[in-house]
Amino acid sequence: MSKVSVSIPCYNAFSHDRGERWLRTAIESVLNQTYEEFELLLIDDGSEDGTAAVLEEYDDDGRVTVIRQENQGYPGARNTGLEEGDGEYYAFLGQDDRWEPTKLERQVAHLESEPVDVVHSNVRNVDEDGEQIGYRHKERPPRPDEPERFVEALFERTFVCIQSVLIRASAIERRRFDTDLSIACDIDMWIRIAGEHRFGYVPEALVEKRYHDDNVSSDYEQSFEELRTVLERAVEQYPYLQDRRDARFSQLHYGYGNNLLRDGRPRKARTQFKNALALDPTNVRAWVALVASVGGRRIGQRLLNLGRAVVRQ
Known part of the structure; x- marks a missing residue:
């Protein structure tokens, strides 16, 4: 053994x-x-x-x-x-x-x-x-x-x-x-x-x-920064990931913004959703989240949940 x-x-x-x-x-x-x-x-x-x-x-x-x-x-x-x-x-x-x-x-x-x-x-x-x-x-x-x-x-x-x-x-x-x-x-x-x-x-x-x-891992702000570093290194190590970079980083900014919105920080969340869309304008979840962030924490979260349901269909 x-x-x-x-x-x-x-x-x-x-x-x-x-x-x-x-x-x-x-x-x-x-x-x-x-x-x-x-x-x-x-x-x-x-x-x-x-x-x-x-x-x-x-x-x-x-x-x-x-x-x-x-x-x-x-x-x-x-x-x-x-x-x-x-x-x-x-x-x-x-x-x-x-x-x-x-x-x-x-x-x-x-x-x-x-x-x-x-x-x-x-x-x-x-x-x-x-x-x-x-x-x-x-x-x-x-x-x-x-x-x-x-x-x-x-x-x-x-x-x-x-x-x-x-x-x-x-x-x-x-x-x-x-x-x-x-x-x-x-x-x-x-x-x-x-x-x-x-x-x-x-x-x-x-x-x-x-x-x-x-x-x-519950520190979502530090998680975002560290994961961004890890993903940048990955693109350097594996050049074939370059074609996937923008879409992946768009999802990363979307996830960070989602956490900010849950935390009652809609203004900072909107910045992240805009960053996500600048990288990938086809990111439907980021569009839904951007609209949701305008409604404040409670309304925004309801819209965000509704948007997730629409995306899954």
């Missing part, structure tokens, strides 16, 4: 009243895997609350290594996992999330039977109370034997969830997550890797991804 290095960055888990419970659930979902040849690296990224005490409870488990470091942020903690792990494969989990018991077993089997270097899976999205709010994938991602199409798909939508990834050490050991990208560092990594390594897919939802107000 091949050893898997699993890392969980941990930082101030007690910032949410259920964070301690979520952290324990995440750790135990790894320890209860049906695939048993793994090491678990618990990386305390400079926590200032009771997180360290929770991690100490697992010190006696021979499969667990607790690493304490000064705060380096999310990508820095992920890099520590890459540097300290010594498995043939690497896997990643968040302190609020959970794996299904067969996650590693299913994915190791896929990597060892298919000509791919990375495998990811579907993901079940849940809210603070564990109630299902959707799935990551409604459609199957592009086939691994279509690498250019796969890169194009990653450019168009960020469908690879880091918590669902299992990757060969040979595909990632010389790479590091960009520490300047506290939210989009994983998206950046997968786009960089996809040009050289094939991605496989297991359609089952092997991960439960929790969404709540304390998620780093």
Whole structure:
């Protein structure tokens, strides 16, 4: 059996009243895997609350290594996992999330039977109370034997969830997550890797991804800036994406404007919708949103919801 290095960055888990419970659930979902040849690296990224005490409870488990470091942020903690792990494969989990018991077993089997270097899976999205709010994938991602199409798909939508990834050490050991990208560092990594390594897919939802107000990704303004940086880099790395650039950036500005409108900032939202239309005048959703933004927060959101329904028909 091949050893898997699993890392969980941990930082101030007690910032949410259920964070301690979520952290324990995440750790135990790894320890209860049906695939048993793994090491678990618990990386305390400079926590200032009771997180360290929770991690100490697992010190006696021979499969667990607790690493304490000064705060380096999310990508820095992920890099520590890459540097300290010594498995043939690497896997990643968040302190609020959970794996299904067969996650590693299913994915190791896929990597060892298919000509791919990375495998990811579907993901079940849940809210603070564990109630299902959707799935990551409604459609199957592009086939691994279509690498250019796969890169194009990653450019168009960020469908690879880091918590669902299992990757060969040979595909990632010389790479590091960009520490300047506290939210989009994983998206950046997968786009960089996809040009050289094939991605496989297991359609089952092997991960439960929790969404709540304390998620780093809930900062939509920083998410916009970082994703814009990642997409610009992608166009530089893969010149064949140039033809898709304007349409993709139009969608990016539309999404940012939509968040601004929800946040009660219609004037700034209108600027983003205009930016979206300057890049792609055929962006119907941006036209609808621009009209909606004139109506203020409440009326605008109703118009926006109506516009989405029209676009879907």
